[in-house]
Every structure is written in C-alpha cells, then in structure tokens.
Amino acid sequence: MQKNYTKPWKTTKFYLLTLWWVAGCMGFAGAQEFPSKNVMKAAVKRKVQMRQTSYLKEYPIRNIGPKIMGGRVVDIEGSRKNAKTYYVAYASGGVFKTTDNGNSFRPVFDHQARLTIGDIALAPSNENIVWVGTGENNSSRSSYSGYGVYKSVDAGKTWQNMGLPNTQHIGRIIVHPTNPNIVWVAALGALYSKNKDRGVYKTTDGGNTWKKTLYVNDESGIIDLAVQPGNPQVLVAASWEKARRAWSFKENGVGSGVYTSTDGGNTWAKTTKGLPKAEYIGRMGFDFCQSKPNVVYMVLDNQEELKRKKKAPKLSISFAQLRTMSAVDFDKLNNQELNKFLRAKRYPRRYKAANVKAAIKAGEYQPKALTTYFKNANDELLNATVRGIEVYRSNDAGKSWKKVNAQDMNRVFNTYGYYFGQIRVDPNNPETVYTFGVPCLKSTNGGKTWKQIAAKAHSDHQAMWINPKDSDHILLGNDGGVYSSYNGGKFFRHVNNVAAGQFYTVHVDMEKPYNVYGGLQDNGTYVGSSRPDEDARWKRLFGGDGMFVSVDPRNIKRVYVGFQYGNYYRKNQWSARGKRITPSHELGEKPLRFNWRTPLMMSKFNPDILYIGAQKVYKSIDQGKHWEAISGDLTKNKPNKNIPYSTITCIEQSPLSFNTLYVGTDDGNLQLTRNGGGSWQLISANLPANLWVSSVFPSPHEKATVFVALTGYRNDDFQAYMYKSTNYGKTWVKVSGDLPNEAVNRLIQDPVNPAVLYVGTDQGAYVSLNRGKNWHLIVNNFPNVATYDMLVHPRDNELVLATHGRSMFVMDVKPLQQLKGKTNAAVVAFAPQPVYYSRAWGKKYASYVEAYEPKVSLMYYIGKSTKNNVKIEVVDKNGAVVRKIKGKAAQGFYRYQWDLKTNKGAYVKRGKYTLKFSNGKTTAKVAFEVK
Numbered sequence: 054m055q056k057n058y059t060k061p062w063k064t065t066k067f068y069l070l071t072l073w074w075v076a077g078c079m080g081f082a083g084a085q086e087f088p089s090k091n092v093m094k095a096a097v098k099r100k101v102q103m104r105q106t107s108y109l110k111e112y113p114i115r116n117i118g119p120k121i122m123g124g125r126v127v128d129i130e131g132s133r134k135n136a137k138t139y140y141v142a143y144a145s146g147g148v149f150k151t152t153d154n155g156n157s158f159r160p161v162f163d164h165q166a167r168l169t170i171g172d173i174a175l176a177p178s179n180e181n182i183v184w185v186g187t188g189e190n191n192s193s194r195s196s197y198s199g200y201g202v203y204k205s206v207d208a209g210k211t212w213q214n215m216g217l218p219n220t221q222h223i224g225r226i227i228v229h230p231t232n233p234n235i236v237w238v239a240a241l242g243a244l245y246s247k248n249k250d251r252g253v254y255k256t257t258d259g260g261n262t263w264k265k266t267l268y269v270n271d272e273s274g275i276i277d278l279a280v281q282p283g284n285p286q287v288l289v290a291a292s293w294e295k296a297r298r299a300w301s302f303k304e305n306g307v308g309s310g311v312y313t314s315t316d317g318g319n320t321w322a323k324t325t326k327g328l329p330k331a332e333y334i335g336r337m338g339f340d341f342c343q344s345k346p347n348v349v350y351m352v353l354d355n356q357e358e359l360k361r362k363k364k365a366p367k368l369s370i371s372f373a374q375l376r377t378m379s380a381v382d383f384d385k386l387n388n389q390e391l392n393k394f395l396r397a398k399r400y401p402r403r404y405k406a407a408n409v410k411a412a413i414k415a416g417e418y419q420p421k422a423l424t425t426y427f428k429n430a431n432d433e434l435l436n437a438t439v440r441g442i443e444v445y446r447s448n449d450a451g452k453s454w455k456k457v458n459a460q461d462m463n464r465v466f467n468t469y470g471y472y473f474g475q476i477r478v479d480p481n482n483p484e485t486v487y488t489f490g491v492p493c494l495k496s497t498n499g500g501k502t503w504k505q506i507a508a509k510a511h512s513d514h515q516a517m518w519i520n521p522k523d524s525d526h527i528l529l530g531n532d533g534g535v536y537s538s539y540n541g542g543k544f545f546r547h548v549n550n551v552a553a554g555q556f557y558t559v560h561v562d563m564e565k566p567y568n569v570y571g572g573l574q575d576n577g578t579y580v581g582s583s584r585p586d587e588d589a590r591w592k593r594l595f596g597g598d599g600m601f602v603s604v605d606p607r608n609i610k611r612v613y614v615g616f617q618y619g620n621y622y623r624k625n626q627w628s629a630r631g632k633r634i635t636p637s638h639e640l641g642e643k644p645l646r647f648n649w650r651t652p653l654m655m656s657k658f659n660p661d662i663l664y665i666g667a668q669k670v671y672k673s674i675d676q677g678k679h680w681e682a683i684s685g686d687l688t689k690n691k692p693n694k695n696i697p698y699s700t701i702t703c704i705e706q707s708p709l710s711f712n713t714l715y716v717g718t719d720d721g722n723l724q725l726t727r728n729g730g731g732s733w734q735l736i737s738a739n740l741p742a743n744l745w746v747s748s749v750f751p752s753p754h755e756k757a758t759v760f761v762a763l764t765g766y767r768n769d770d771f772q773a774y775m776y777k778s779t780n781y782g783k784t785w786v787k788v789s790g791d792l793p794n795e796a797v798n799r800l801i802q803d804p805v806n807p808a809v810l811y812v813g814t815d816q817g818a819y820v821s822l823n824r825g826k827n828w829h830l831i832v833n834n835f836p837n838v839a840t841y842d843m844l845v846h847p848r849d850n851e852l853v854l855a856t857h858g859r860s861m862f863v864m865d866v867k868p869l870q871q872l873k874g875k876t877n878a879a880v881v882a883f884a885p886q887p888v889y890y891s892r893a894w895g896k897k898y899a900s901y902v903e904a905y906e907p908k909v910s911l912m913y914y915i916g917k918s919t920k921n922n923v924k925i926e927v928v929d930k931n932g933a934v935v936r937k938i939k940g941k942a943a944q945g946f947y948r949y950q951w952d953l954k955t956n957k958g959a960y961v962k963r964g965k966y967t968l969k970f971s972n973g974k975t976t977a978k979v980a981f982e983v984k
Contacts, residue, residue, distance in 0.1 A: 090219050092771055096793040097166040097200055097218075100816070100837070103793070103830040104164065108945035109820060110832045113910070114864040116552050117569065117583060119591035122511070122576045123534015124553035124858055127189060129518040130173045131528060132180055136520050139528060140209070141535055142170035144189045144515075145197055145839050146553040146858030150209050155537060155548040161209035163836035167816065168858060169197035171223030171241070176233040181208045184215075184236065186223025190276065191515070192244055192297060192304070192471045194649055195555065195574060195857060197815055197839060198769070199223060202238055204260055215260030219250040221769075224276040229285050234259040237318050239290060241274035245297055246769040253278065253290055255318050266314075267321045272296055273308030276474065279339040281450050282346040288314045289349060289451035290321065291337035295471065299719060299745075299767050301694035304471045305356035309334035313451045327445065327454035333357040336474035341450075343480035343521060349447045350478050350500065351454065352488045354470025355440040359463075370394040378420040380413050400426065401637050409640070418641030428644045442466045444476070444488060444500040457500035465490040473515070480521040487542070489514035493529065495542055506542035513575055532575040552860035554579075557650055559842045559855035562604045567846055569863075570612075571855050572599025578614045580626070583851070583863055594626060603655040603663075613655065613677070618697065619647030619667065623677050634677030636665065645669075646693070648700035648719060658711045666701025670716055670730060683730025689720040707751035707759075715759060717746025723761060725782055736782025741774055748799045754807040757781050760788070766796035766815060773797050775812065777825065788825025798841050804850075805870040811852060813840030818854055820869065822876050829945075835862060868912060868946065879975035880923065881914040882968060887982040888953070890963045907960075911938075911949045913970045913977070918944045924971040925949060927981075930964055942972055953983070 104110075124143050131139035137154040140161075148162035148170060162168065162185060171190040176182035188199025201218040205211060220240035229235035235257050242251030251274035253267035267275065273294040281287035294308030310331055312321040328334070335354035342348040369390045375383075388406035395404055400423075413420060441463030445454040465488070466473050472490075479485035484499045487506075493514045494503040507514070511533020520526035529536040529545060534553065536545035555574035562568050566584040573579065578599035581591035594602070597616025605611040614631070615621030624631025638645050645667035656662035663673045668688045671680040688699035699720045707713035712729035716722075721744050723737035737746075744763035752758035759782060763774035772794045776785040788800075788810065795814035803809035810821040812828070818840040819828040831854075839857040846853060850870060854862040868883045875881050888909055897904045911925060923940035935955040941947050953961055966981045 092794045093198075093200060093218065096771065096795055096816075099791075099793040100166065100830070103828075104832060107830040107832050108822070108914075109829050110945060111948050112831070112833055112864070112868075112946045113948065114831060114833050114835050114862055116834065116859070117581065117585055117861050117863055118552050119554055119579055119581055119860055120550055120552045121591055122554060122573070122579070123532075123549060123551060124555045125191075125513075125532045125574065126516050126530025126535055127170055127191065128173045128516045129528045129530050129535065130175050131518045131520060132175070133177065133521055134180060136523070136526060139518065140173050140175075140183065141530065141551070142173045142185070142516075143168075143551075143553045143858060144191065144193075145169045145195065145555060146551075147836060147838070148173060148185055148209070149551055149553075155535065155550075158551050160836065161205075162203075162212065165203060165212055165837065166200040166214065167197070168836055168838050169199055171199060172226045174226035174228050174236075176228040177230045179233050182206055182228070182233050183209050184226045184228060185212070186226050186238060188220065188222035188241070190222060190224045190241060192222075192241075192295060192302075195839075196222070196244060198244065198771070202226065202260065215256075216263060217250070217254060219248070220254075221248065221250070222274070224274065225278040227278055227280050227288070230280075230282075231285075235285075235317075236260060237278055237280070237288065238263075239275035239278040241276055241293070242271075243769045245767055247271040248274075248769075251275065253318060253321070266318055267292075267312060269308050269310075270294075273306070276336055277338045279341055279349065281349075282341055282343045284346065284450075286315055286317045287450050288318050289339055290314070291339065291351075293334075293336050295335075298694075298696075300692065300696055300698035302471070302696060304354070305333055305335040307331045309337070311337070311351070311451065311454070324452055324454075326452070327447075327456070329353070329355055329357065329443070333440070335470045338474040338476050339451075340476050340478045342478045342483040345483040347448055347450050348478070348483045349451050350476050350486055351445040351447070352474060352476040353443045353445060354466055354474060355443050356470070357440045359438055359440055366393070366397055368394050368397060372424045375420045375423050380416075380419065383413055383420040384410055386410075398427075404640065412640065422641045426638075426640055426644065438463060439468050439470075441468075441470065442473075442488070442490060444486070444496075446500060458503070459501045460503060462494075462503065465492060465494065467491065472513070475514075475516065477517045477519055479524050480519055481524050485524070487517055487519075487527075489517065489529075489531075493531075493542075507536060507538075507545045510536045510545050510547065511576075553858060554860040555857045556855035556861065557599065557841055557857070558601050559844055559853050559861065560602045560604060561844065561846050561853060562609050563606060563848060564609065567849060568609075569853055569861055570594075570602045570604060571842075571861065572602055572614070572616075574598055574857070577616070578602050581861075583846075583849075583853070592626075595622065595624070595631070598649075600650055601653045603653065603660075605655075605660045607660060611676075613653060613663065615651070615653060617649050617651075619645070619651035619665065621651075621653050621665065621677070632677075634663075634673070636667075636671045636673075636680035636682075643668075646688075646697040646700045648697065648702050650702065652701060652704045654704045654706065656711070657706050657708050664704050664706070664714070666704050666716060668699060668701065668718075670701065670704060670714070672730065684716070684724070684726070684733055687716050687724045687733060688718045688722055691720050702746055703749050705749045705751055707756065708753045709751070709756045713751065713756070715749040715751060715761075717749050717761070719745045721746065721763075723749070723782065727781070734782075736778075739785050740776060744768075744770075744774060747797060748801075750801045752802055752807070753804045754802070755779065760800050760802060760810070761785075762797040762800040762812070764796045764798065771796050771815075773814065775800050775825065788821070790821065790826045790828055792819060792828040798839070799843050801843060801845070803866065803870060804845055804847065806873040808873065808876070809866070809869050811843055811845075813843050813854065815839045818843070822869070822872060831864070868914065872914060875914075876916050878914070878916045878977075879919075880970050880972035880977045881916070882970040882977035882979045883912045883914070884979040885909050885911060885968075885981055887984050889984050894953070894960050907953045908950045909953060909981075911940075911951050911968060911970075912946065913940065914946050915942055915944050915972060917972070918942055919973050921973060923947075924969075926969040926971070927951075927955075927961070928967040928969060929961075930966070935961060935966075940970070 128142040147168040222241035224239035242248040294306030391406040513532040516530035595614040622631030748762035925938040927936040
C-alpha cells in the first residue's frame with residue numbers, strides 16, 4: 054500500500070522516527086475535471102473592482118512581524134549582470150526584490166490575483182523582463198492554486214497577466230536566451246482534481262498567444278523544464294503523475310517520465326533509457342551545466358517500496374503471534390517479556406502486563422487488539438519506506454541517463470518527495486552538484502558521493518541560485534527563508550529581514566501591550582509583542598509545524614502548544630521541554646484520527662478545562678492531565694489510507710453558554726451539544742454536503758446565533774461558503790453577499806458591533822459592515838495573502854490577522870465598532886489620540902539631520918457620498934478656525950495626515966481643539982488636545 058508520511062519534528066531527535074509515520078498531507082481530490090474555471094475568473098475580476106471601491110482603501114493596518122524566521126521559499130533568481138540584485142519567490146507570500154544584496158527587500162507582486170508562486174524567470178537578453186508563474190510548484194497541504202503567468206517589462210514595477218489562468222500550479226518558466234518573445238512554461242495543473250490544462254506551453258509572441266506542445270494526461274502535469282545552454286532547440290521536460298485526496302496521496306505513476314525536444318519544444322519524445330520503471334517515478338528536477346552543455350543532472354524521487362531492517366530489541370512476542378493468540382495462551386505469557394514488548398512498541402505506560410492480562414481475561418478485548426492499537430503496527434510501519442532520492446546524469450543532453458549516486462539517499466526526501474525535487478550543477482564545473490530535501494547536500498565527484506552543507510540553516514530546502522560568475526556565491530531558499538554563502542556552501546548567513554511567516558493560528562494574552570501567539574508551518578510556535586519596536590524580537594516557544602496555542606490568563610508562563618497531528622504539550626514559556634498531554638484511545642477501541650491542524654481549545658469560562666478533537670471530542674478538567682471522551686465519533690467515519698481523514702477540524706464554545714459546543718469535521722459534519730457533551734445533534738443537514746468545516750464562530754451577542762465557513766479548497770472548489778444560523782443550526786442563511794468566490798478559512802463576528810463581520814480567505818481578508826450583505830476588501834498595506842486565522846482582542850479591540858505567507862497584521866477596529874447604527878450617516882468622525890507639543894517641531898538640531906515634522910491622523914467615515922468635498926476645520930477653544938482642509942467625500946473611511954500647522958503655516962499651540970467634519974449639511978465633531 055502506498056505510504057505518505059510527512060516531515061519529522063526536526064527539533065527533537067526522540068520524535069524523528071515516530072513522525073515519519075504519523076504524518077501525511079491534507080487535502081482532497083475529486084474524480085471530476087477541474088470545476089472552478091469560471092468561478093476563478095469571476096472572482097479575480099470582482100477583486101479588481103473591490104480594490105477600487107473598498108471602504109477600507111485608506112484604513113490603517115500594520116504588520117507586526119515576525120521577521121526572524123522566513124516562510125517557504127520556492128525560487129530565487131539572481132541577476133547575471135549584478136549579483137546584488139535578486140528576486141525571491143515565497144510559496145504563499147509573493148515576490149520580493151533586493152538591489153542591495155539582501156540588506157533590504159521590497160515586495161513587488163503584492164496586489165496581483167494570486168500571491169502563491171511556482172517559479173520566477175529573468176529574460177537572459179533583457180533582465181527588465183521578469184516572468185512569474187503563480188501556483189506553488191510543491192504539492193503540500195497548503196500549496197495554494199495560482200492564476201496563470203505574469204510578465205513585467207520594467208523589472209517588477211508593473212505586471213500584466215499573460216494567460217494560462219487554469220493551469221493552477223506552475224513548475225517552471227524558461228525564457229529563450231536571445232529572443233525574449235519565446236517562452237516555455239511547465240504547467241503542473243490542478244492539485245486536487247483532474248485537469249486538462251497541464252503540460253508544456255510555448256509562446257513566440259511574448260505571451261499574447263500560447264500553444265500546448267506536450268500533454269500526457271489529466272493527472273500528469275509538467276513539474277520541471279530545462280533548456281540546453283547555447284542551443285535553445287534542445288529541451289528536457291519531466292511529467293509527474295500524482296493524485297492527492299483528503300485521505301491519501303499517491304505521488305507516482307505511469308504518467309511520470311522524461312521527455313526531450315530537439316526542435317525548440319514544438320514536439321517531444323519520451324526517453325526511458327537508464328531510468329526506473331515509470332510506475333515508481335515521482336517528482337523530478339533538472340539542471341544543465343553551463344560550461345559543459347551536454348551534461349544535465351536529474352534528481353528523481355523513486356517511490357518503489359522497500360522493506361528496511363530496523364534495529365530494534367529482540368522480542369519473544371510478535372504481532373504475528375498476537376493476531377491468532379487465544380486469551381488462555383496470552384495469560385501464559387511471561388510478564389517481564391510482555392512488559393518489554395509493550396515498552397518497545399511504545400504503548401501508553403498505563404498498559405502493563407498485569408492489567409492487560411486482566412482485561413483480556415475479563416473479555417474486554419482479545420489479544421489481537423494489541424496489533425490494531427496503532428493505525429499500523431509499529432514494526433511494519435517503521436520498516437516500510439521507499440527507495441527515495443536518486444541522482445541521474447546524462448552526457449547527451451537527456452537522451453539517455455545513468456544513475457550516479459553510490460550512497461543510499463532515501464532519508465533526504467524520506468517519503469514526501471512531492472515537497473522537494475530540485476538539483477543544481479555548478480555553472481563552471483560539471484562535477485560539482487547540489488541537491489536538497491530535508492538536508493542540503495553537495496557532491497564534488499559528479500554525484501557519486503555527497504556531504505551535507507548548511508547544517509546550521511533551517512531544513513527543508515527548496516531553491517538554490519549559483520552566481521554564474523562566482524561559483525562560491527550561493528543563495529539558498531528553504532522553509533526558514535533565504536540564506537547566502539560566499540565560500541561554496543561552507544558557511545551560510547540567514548537573510549532574515551522579510552516578514553513571510555506562514556501562520557496557521559493566532560492567540561493573544563492580556564498583558565499591556567498584549568502579546569500575540571501563533572503556530573507556523575515548519576517553524577514551530579512563536580510569541581511577540583503587538584507593539585514591537587526595532588529591538589523587540591519574537592520568541593520561539595516550541596517546534597514542529599506549530600498549531601493551536603493557548604495561554605493561561607492567570608499565569609502567562611503556562612502555555613499549551615503543539616505540532617502537527619494532535620501532539621500537544623503543557624509547558625512553561627521559558628522552559629525548553631513540556632509535558633505531553635495528547636489523549637490516547639483505549640485498547641480495543643479504534644485508533645484516534647487527528648487532523649494535521651488538530652484543534653485544542655481552552656474553555657472561555659475556566660482555563661483549567663481543555664477540549665481536543667480527534668474523531669471524537671475529549672475534555673480535561675485538570676490542564677490536560679486526564680481526559681474523558683464526551684462524544685462518540687462525530688464524523689462520517691469515511692475510509693482513509695495514508696492520511697488521517699474523517700477528523701475534527703474545529704471546536705468552539707459559546708461565550709454565552711458554558712455547555713454549548715460546536716464541532717466541525719473535514720468530511721462535512723457540524724455537530725452541536727447544549728449540555729456539555731451529554732448529547733450531540735447533527736446540524737449540517739441544510740448546509741452544502743461533504744465540504745471541509747474550516748471555521749465555526751458562536752456569536753458573542755446572541756445565544757442561538759452561530760456562523761460557519763466551509764471550504765472546497767481540497768476539491769479545487771473555490772467558492773465562498775459562509776452561513777449564519779439564529780436558531781442553533783436548524784436553518785441557515787448565506788452571509789457571503791458580494792464577496793468574491795475564494796476559499797474561506799475563518800469567519801468571525803465583532804464583539805462590540807454585531808453588524809460587523811470579518812473573514813479571512815485564501816486570497817485576503819474582508820470586512821462587512823451590514824451582517825454579510827456587502828463586503829469590503831482590506832487593502833492599504835495588506836496584500837492578497839492567505840489569511841488563516843483572526844480574532845479581535847477583547848480589551849484593545851484590535852483585529853489580529855494570522856496570514857499564511859506574510860506573518861501577523863493588526864488593525865484597530867474601534868472605528869468600525871463606533872459605526873453601530875451609523876453606516877448610512879453622511880459623516881462620522883473619530884477622535885485622534887492627543888499629541889504632545891514640542892518646541893523642536895520643524896527645527897533642525899544639526900544641518901545634516903532632517904527636521905522632525907509632526908503629523909496627526911484625522912479619520913472620518915462617509916456613509917453617503919456627495920459631489921462636494923468634505924470640509925475639515927480645526928477650531929480652537931475661542932471658536933476661531935485655525936486650519937481648513939479639504940477631504941474626500943466618496944463612501945468609506947478616510948485619513949488626512951494633518952501637519953499640525955495653522956492656515957498661516959505656524960504650528961498650533963498647546964490646548965484643546967474641536968475637529969469639525971462637514972459633508973453637505975451634516976457636521977460631526979470630535980475633541981482633540983495638544984498637551
């Protein structure tokens with residue numbers, strides 16, 4: 054049976070082996086043809102309109118980091134003319150550019166239709182021409198779909214979509230070395246469904262028209278493409294067959310293979326000489342040697358299953374014996390040997406020889422229950438693996454291949470080769486080769502033997518660029534960001550100055566200023582101030598792929614953190630280790646199924662009470678020391694293969710009722726209990742069926758009101774499914790209004806103004822001021838980035854947004870709350886914070902220093918637009934108007950940055966002022982003070 058295990062928790066060696074088998078990948082793929090072509094097109098068009106009409110175009114929002122870890126880097130492209138200039142593509146965070154060798158970066162792709170990137174390409178003959186392929190080239194659980202390819206002719210200042218919108222994921226873009234109008238694109242296609250928009254596409258007119266020149270089948274896309282240096286008639290392409298589902302991931306098949314072209318990519322021929330059987334071939338990657346153009350290397354993920362012997366203590370008891378053993382014979386087993394077996398196989402320590410024998414003797418379960426306690430028996434599971442990474446070399450530009458690695462390299466990819474698949478050859482030396490997966494490896498003898506480099510860098514390496522003029526200069530991209538080396542990889546420096554964290558969750562405490570907590574993809578769990586200064590650094594609390602985090606409000610030192618698949622711990626913030634608190638099932642029961650992003654929730658009423666979800670809900674009243682199941686299986690209990698499925702995805706407790714809990718599952722169930730788990734009611738009958746429940750939010754205003762968001766992302770269905778019930782789920786109404794059809798991750802209601810709703814989607818975040826009828830895009834400094842989680846701080850009334858690609862953002866929503874009942878008002882004004890007078894305003898204390906120019910933000914809202922400008926007046930205590938300002942009068946929020954000067958150009962004095970905002974005949978007044 055196909056195995057698919059995910060990344061080990063690399064921070065703790067103790068868990069390395071176990072997490073090779075507990076992990077996998079989320080998602081689901083339908084058997085249908087990619088269903089959302091028209092939906093995506095309409096959504097992109099609607100998003101462009103909203104950017105122009107949003108009420109929030111000038112609404113302030115700030116990024117609070119962190120920057121000390123990166124996000125997943127999928128490509129790096131450097132200038133051949135000036136190595137100080139290079140571009141970095143983040144899997145879900147867009148494209149950044151540096152012109153000063155990484156000392157500073159600026160985003161250059163923020164407001165395009167998609168910020169998920171597969172590849173970047175610079176035209177060799179004109180580096181002002183930059184191509185970006187959207188849709189990550191990895192096939193991970195959070196690899197978002199793109200919207201075709203983009204082109205810039207001014208080095209990234211402006212962009213134009215050049216088509217191929219339904220390709221979804223781009224493996225590679227190649228620009229002709231001398232004619233920038235000729236471009237080849239390797240299209241991977243849809244991630245979760247069958248899709249005919251896969252293949253190699255070619256344009257000869259700069260992207261105005263495209264021709265598909267290579268197509269294998271609707272489940273096999275093109276993952277990589279390379280052109281022979283000096284001869285653009287010769288290309289090699291790699292097709293990759295895969296099938297991702299919510300319950301399994303098959304990452305190899307007969308559609309995988311190597312193709313060559315000798316006529317510039319117009320026609321292709323499949324080559325098999327020297328390669329493994331197609332049925333075993335997974336992801337592949339190529340690189341030609343610039344100095345020896347006939348030499349091309351390939352890294353190949355060989356998914357042929359092998360049985361590897363595992364060093365383990367010799368045991369007198371085996372699973373094979375237990376499968377057929379009678380209760381009488383089991384009772385005769387030596388207690389010492391049985392205890393040795395139980396500990397070796399890592400059963401919970403509550404199971405000892407004496408009590409297991411007693412339970413079997415009493416008929417509670419049979420001996421064979423020991424063999425099914427784990428989803429797969431440990432010895433069978435840990436001994437099963439795949440052949441893994443293999444390195445091939447061709448000396449005839451891809452016509453024939455020879456495997457060159459003499460070492461066993463299976464642990465480079467482990468079983469999740471879908472996540473890697475890149476190789477680089479030194480442009481000046483065909484014998485020096487680099488490949489990477491969990492570690493980064495270097496060979497100096499043509500791929501025969503390998504040594505690890507970048508051992509102190511973050512692992513899970515994804516991208517590399519080697520300076521063609523200086524082979525010692527290497528840029529490396531991984532799940533931790535960008536690293537640079539100037540000595541051929543002996544030492545790497547972390548270039549960690551981009552806020553590109555991929556957060557799954559967010560939590561806050563009640564400190565002043567409050568702290569923000571969150572779990573990140575492959576970067577553990579972090580905490581940082583909501584008001585960071587330049588010296589404030591985020592602190593790492595825990596490892597793995599960070600998930601939900603909760604803080605005890607009575608003692609913020611006590612935190613609950615965890616990583617993928619339900620592995621949670623109670624620990625002190627300042628201690629390295631913690632106490633594992635994840636519940637386990639009993640012998641004789643079915644194994645627990647934990648979602649990749651398993652929810653752990655602290656009670657809103659008692660911080661000692663915790664809830665966690667597998668296929669059933671567990672409750673602890675003593676900080677996770679002991680657990681009790683308060684439900685049966687709340688899922689549809691559908692079959693799953695190598696990925697846990699039919700699992701609980703969210704647990705929410707009503708803030709108005711201790712005993713009211715809502716539970717959502719990945720297979721489409723929404724369950725309710727109003728007696729603390731005594732009984733459960735399925736309330737999803739009137740909702741769209743079989744969708745992933747991504748968010749449940751009980752109203753803080755009305756006991757019977759609840760909001761739910763569903764997502765079809767894992768079926769390549771990108772519609773916005775958002776609903777509200779006012780009767781505990783008996784009936785539902787849509788609240789998606791005029792929102793673009795984007796997969797929804799989180800839907801919440803404002804705690805002060807019940808008419809205000811917030812939503813985070815795979816392409817951004819939005820606000821509704823009228824209970825979901827109309828939506829407004831959060832614009833300003835907020836990019837079109839996947840927004841995974843959000844909350845409103847209960848004291849400070851700030852919206853905290855956890856993005857999966859650009860770290861954390863904070864937005865003060867008190868002005869939104871103050872609109873309660875005033876959304877149609879001609880003008881609403883908001884009082885600015887007082888400022889403190891200084892005689893240094895506008896003065897230089899030295900000729901070489903810029904003068905400090907004070908500013909105060911004057912914010913107002915227009916509910917009814919007029920043809921006239923808004924008139925803003927600053928009135929002193931004597932009633933004199935000291936400053937007149939013209940403001941915008943279209944509907945929405947506006948800010949005018951007042952320089953604190955009067956009409957005569959002098960700075961205002963200390964004192965109290967009135968700010969008057971007039972729209973037509975309506976005037977709003979607020980107080981302002983210069984202290």
